[in-house]
Amino acid sequence: MKKHSFIILAMLACSMALQAQTKWENPLKQSFATIAGRAWNEEIKETYDRLPQRAKDKVRTPLWNLSRESAGLSVSFYSNAPEIKVRYTVRGGFSMPHMPSTGVSGVDLYAIDSDGRQRWCGAQYAFGDTVTYTYRKLSYESRHGQGYEYRLFLPLYNSVSWLEIGVPTESSLSFLPVSSEKPVVVYGTSIAQGACASRPGMAWTNIVSRQTAHPVVNLGFSGNGKLETELFQLLAEIDAKLYIIDCMPNLPGEEASKLIYDRTLQGVDILRKQSQAPILLVEHAGYTNDLTSKETETSYKVANVELRRAYEALQKKGVPQIYYLTKEEIGLSIDAAVEGVHPNDLGMQQYADSYTRKIKEILHEKSNSLSTCSPCKQRREPDMYEWNKRHEQILKLNKEQAPEIVMIGNSITHYWAGEPVAPKQSGAKAWEKLFKGKVVRNLGFGWDRVENVLWRIYHGELDGYQAKQIFLMIGTNNLEMNSDEEIIEGLQQVVKAIQYRQPQAKLCIVGILPRKGMEKRVATFNQRLQQQLAASGATYVNLTPALTNKNGAIDLSLFSDGLHPNEKGYERIAKELKELIVI
Template sequence: MKKLICLLFCCLLFFPATAQWKWYDPMEAGFPVIQNQGFTQEIGNSYTRLPERAKGMVSEPVWNLSQHSAGLAIHFYSNAPRIKVRYTVTGSLNMPHMPSTGVSGVDLYSINSDGEWHFCFGNYSFKDTITYTYNNIDKDHYHRQGFEYRLYLPLYNGVKWLEIGTPEDAKLEFIPVSPERPIVLYGTSIAQGACASRPAMAWGTILQRSLDYPLINLGFSGNGKLAKEVLQFISETDARLYILDCMPNLSNQKEEEVAALAIAAVKQLREKHSAPILLIEHDGYSNMYTDTIQNKEIEQVNRASRKAYEQVQSEGIKDVYYLTREELDMPADGWVDHVHPSDFGMKQQAAAVERKVREILHIPLGSTPTTIPATQRREPHMYEWRARHRAILKQVCNHPPKAVILGNSITHYWGGEPEHRNKNGRETWEKIMRPAGFQNLGCGWDRIENVLWRVYHGELDGYKAGKVVLMIGTNNCGLNNDKEIVEGLRFLLSAIRQRQPEASVKVIGILPRRNQEQWVKSINFDIKEMVETEGYEFANPGIALLQQDGKIDESLFVGDGLHPNEEGYKRIGGEISN
């Protein structure tokens, strides 16, 4: 009897401890949430990489490896002070040269409201059910609605089921699959992720984080052989870039065979797509300088790769690019064994590929904070920034605009679509901006670097605008010096011109704001000089918002001394739209 009472008492103690957690299954979100997957309509409710119809079409090893979740991720928002992840996998937990954390583990990153990424270390347990627990999560300094998270899935295992847990009083919201065109990576075990210590250290995933584009990982261990059957599935994806990194699995074939395979792969992709194709050489072996046989293998396969590249170039096939072993520059300590990179090697390869990709896609990085693209989530109580970005992409795709205005909340809350509950100048928008054909590309609390991210991620792509108006910079006040702000604007204007070469581009001087009138006057002088030197148009309608003493006319603002009211927009709207 005493034992029974004791057992019941223990159960009562245990029940509240388990009941305080709420579990979220990504497969039950109600919409696709598995990022970097491809074929979402067919396999978006699974953790696999190729659709069922590929079985029997691709080789059996490729099909089996496609069941591994390499490169897949789940994005979500949460304000939880603790997060747990639990799941089961289909295969062995580890390999002799790769730990359980890499083969079967997950990786969690948080992104704060300024777009800064932070690795989250979780205590983990590898049993029949694998668990990761993340404790003592801090709060964002802008609000109490938590962070954006990226959960990267196992590299060398399949996921049977997975749940994310939070305390019951916390919130978790899954983020839908990104609508942006992905990068597709086709490669070998190195591309799949061997031998990274954890999923996010695979070089393709490092590249994905750096560029913040979806990246579909079709690395197949020992089976990245430029197979036409795999390329057939790859060609179903409308990618922004195709990366072919298969040379390490072709080193035992004859030189002419390798060259023929690479040429055929480029031509097969080019039949359906005009997107750039990047060919990557074999990055070498750790012992290539001490083993003559392996050294000859490297020389032969890369010689064949170069011949293929030169051949497609000579045939006039456009937008095919090449990355050499010398450019990859794998360090002496960059390997775990003779061919698979360590985390050190993975970072080296990712950095080399990133440099080439930024050149190909025209997405350079500058040296100041205002020239490095960044996301933001500073006011989720007002709107979700990424959701608005997706809405803008949809809007410009379905209704190609004649003119666009890029800006922050002064633009966002003016009027137009995508709609927002704040419409400080709706009447003026309807009377002046809409008839002029303007699409509102404003996002509240944006800074220069946030607009740069949005430009790099498609908001000016796919249509020809007659006019682009840029009204940004006030939110960089107090954070960046004048030189950084002006340089950020110059850098952003170059990105705009790259994407809208035929549009007239007008830069609006920073509007006056309470207690900052003199600074605004001074920096607008510098902005005007830069803008006109670079060959763009400058306008300074904010003068109409000032009194004779140089201070803002408070009657023209909503009350914060920053955002114009309806009358304020009337004063400046004509000069902006013309």
């Protein structure tokens, strides 16, 4: 008996030891907001709802109940863990007849590596009183050993009561604050909410968020996206980058479609009284069986006729920034829906691709297949600074005090001086002398490449103010991985992005600084860059003569490592730029 009791105690002790090996964190218990995809984080606080509590008495009960489902919500965190666990409880049933448990009640984990590339994580999961997802054998390619940025998408059609994320005790886990960037706001139906994606990451709103990297607020309500005044009033409270109105699937047929014209005009009027953000009106994408059912085809066509009529009326009135997405542009194929109505993963991807194209067009965010022209984040050396944190600091500073002069670049700019303050400053005296009395913002990020600058421009660092002058000095970190042609094409795209967002600013493009062992290539590159930018209207700045000897080699006395200027080097740079500063 004693031996048996000893064995039981030993097993219990072993079990407790195994449990202790995992440390658990609740994202809602952090000192800052961690739930992305909500427009009212300060009000909603410690729940996974999508609308604030005060909306309960304002909207219809079915819509309020749907707002408690966590569609479009996500949590981001850093970790280097080889295993990540998620455990949580939900209030409703796990699945629906046309949608699996993994979509209705599951979570979905994506990773972003050091160079901004996305990776999907496979899991083992179990649905019980507590739902568990376990991501095992996670591997990393980052040199710094601090892992990846992770993004966990929450259930699409269920209400989360509580949730915790666990990693081994020796691994790191730190949550990211919600971005202050303006979101894309979607008001729609069950299709926008996420029916019938197989997993949360495949809902079209979440795909769009992943493809554009913009925050997306999902206000899709199954069967209840009906262009109601109460919802437009709530939408008008949101400082949006773009509004998407996609309610036609809930207003098909002769009777329901009669509401579309008046409600669309009233809703746009409500938004326009508060915001000048672009508004995208979206047609019914149709049913995938419409070729075999004339009645089905007619039901969505009458809705689209009324929406088109409203759009044309808004155009005639001269209401600014109104855009339109047609059924044909969405382009659902016959295999894109589960039961002819709700998209499967193929349909969700088709929806998302059409939306992404239109969003990039509206927001003037061009990209192509070249790496230098594909905007992306980075986290290459987090020991020196956190890239996301610096980006958010800049957005905050720009709101608090609009800069007169903006310096865009990589570590050469980052570690010169100015705000946001860097961990080290190598040319503070030269900076203060050059910019004395002026409000200057340092948009230099260590280890940035052309494509990282493009991401930052597309994500708000030049929005909301009017600068007098902008200096751009980027490209040296692309030299070892891109051809001159690729770098120049990327720089041309960056220049266009800057000039669209800051048309009044004097733009100065600084050629790549000479660097040890690459002087000849840099000189050739800069000559070609100057020629290519001749028609851009920007001022080209050549600092090479001030930093090299007569034989063309860099003056090592001006650099700390053959690449980064020292105090004396920054003094030379400041002297050259002084004559260009706008008074």
